[in-house]
Amino acid sequence: MSIITEADAANELMRLAKQIAHHNRRYHAEDAPEISDAEFDALVRRNAELEAAFPHLIRDDSPSRKVGFEVAASPLSKVRHEQRMFSLDNAFTDEDVADFVARVRRFLNLPADEPMAFTAEDKIDGLSCSLRYEQGKLVRAATRGDGEVGEDVTPNVRTIADIPELLHGDVPDVFEVRGEVYMAKADFLALNAAQEAAEGKIFANPRNAAAGSLRQKDASVTASRPLRFLAWGWGAASAVPAASQFEMMQRIAAWGLPVSPLLARCESVAAMLAHYRSIEHARAELGYDIDGVVYKVDRLDWQERLGFVAKAPRWGIAHKFPAERAETTLEAIDIQVGRTGKLTPVGRLHPVTVGGVVVQNVTLHNRDEIARLGVRPGDRVVIQRAGDVIPQVVENLTRAVPREAYLFPDHCPECGSEAVAEEGEVDVRCTGGLICPAQRTERLKHFVSRAALDIEGLGEKTIAEFFALGWLESPADIFRLKSRRDDILRLEGWKDKSVDNLLAAIEAKRAPDAARLLFGLGIRHVGAVTARDLMKRFATLPALRTAAQAAQAGDGDALADLTAIDGIGPAVVEALGDFFHEPHNVAVWEDLLGEVSPPPYVVETRDSAVAGKTVVFTGALETMSRDEAKAQAERLGARAAGSVSAKTDLVVAGPGAGSKLKKAQELGIEVIDEAAWAEIVKAAG
């Protein structure tokens, strides 16, 4: 990854969260994707890269914490999954797969010669579904949704021939089979031909056809569509009658559900990759679309130990097939101005179909990227569908033709202020600050966005409209909109009810979550996670402000207090100091806190001997890796910190523990060994 500043990473992560949410909605809720799957994967991958490089910038609404889309506008009723439906992280290269295997070995702390087996199967391109069987009888079927809440598609699923109403054999009392509802390629083509003849909806690809067909309010429509099912796993179960993934899948097949005929058990990275190649080779001949190969740790006790991180299990990964490319014309370069004034060039393409999906836009990142590619409007370019970072122009075919280079604007297209790149930075920013309408509206949009105050009904368009009318100067003005009820009513598209709903949604946020409010202010480097970490420590915004100002004034204790928080570094402390140093910001802040009163931030704790405590692991651990230990601590509601301080409650010390152990002893902090820790974990269940 090229060198990128923290602030830019924060901006890009924000943009990615929005883009990914948008494309998720187009894909999952509307069955009408705008970009190819590979392009989508590239966005997700870029997000993951940035999050790996800047873990403290991970957003509350990070796509890595969500699966699929949130079920909101669906006509189907909602189902809360008893056990969350996860999705898998992606691997794109052989090295990614080797890294995954090495990560598993490290996490489990296995010796290099300990044999490890993985299952490998084709990753079918369909809609994930959970089928709940009780006493062997199908009682409920739900889509994945956002992983926690899906849609009830029980009547629809009952029409799918592959899915038996009754399982036969020794089936546990409760067993949720998970798999993919899909449409075969030939059936898809026939369906689209029939749809065309009937002037119905044409589906972009088999996956969307399957999703659209399953998510019907009227199950008879589903019945008329040729859907299939393939099981790949399970969720909640009263018993799991096997010790390995491979055996369990055979068991599920024996009960009467289809399982991939390409499922194999591999004992080395080489065997996994060989199976991947053979599936890739067979891909074109398969009757259905696949987009990669899924590997899973075979031993179920190991899967259990590996557990999950954010939205994905540590024990599985999807190895995607490589990208496709397409050639088209770059018709225009538009410049967008973001919340921090950054000018982002967006390439508008002559629409090009890649794998059945129309691609029209591509990000060009920044001035340097345009110079690197030597592109200007009118050029023929090659678009990459997947792969390395963001979906982008990989080649400029017109490069050799002599012509004038594209001139990156030196003035903001929104406010006309000078646009400059600070020394050492690649990004060009508008210097207009608060006079720049683009920056101000973007800040307001950020303030009401889902991860921040989340005000329903106050979307980007409304913000822009109210801003243009001069009604919204700063966040506090949102809470004064009630005095403009009649003015709003006079605007096109507003009725009594919609205005009342909006004003009620605003009133409902008079006592907002302090961390969301802090995040909404858009202070540099203070992402959703950082905001939460800060509020966990300081509980109220005035307390945070006092500490930040004291730290900036040179108070060593206040500085230590801030930097003792895991993930808070000098950049955040400085950004907070700078924020409160600026009189205008303080005015906005005080104005806002005159309108809203966030209650003191409370940290939820779980019921275990270490809930709410801060634990430090030091020295060598013998039965597990440091990561596994930290993950255990978090599961028990404790916080795993990196260094010992007066705030540490417990130190788990293994052989070779040095300065941290010494410091703990000096401070009189309780010290236990790994075995005692294992007892605590066991006691918590």
Ligand SMILES: [Zn+2]
């Ligand atoms: Zn501007």
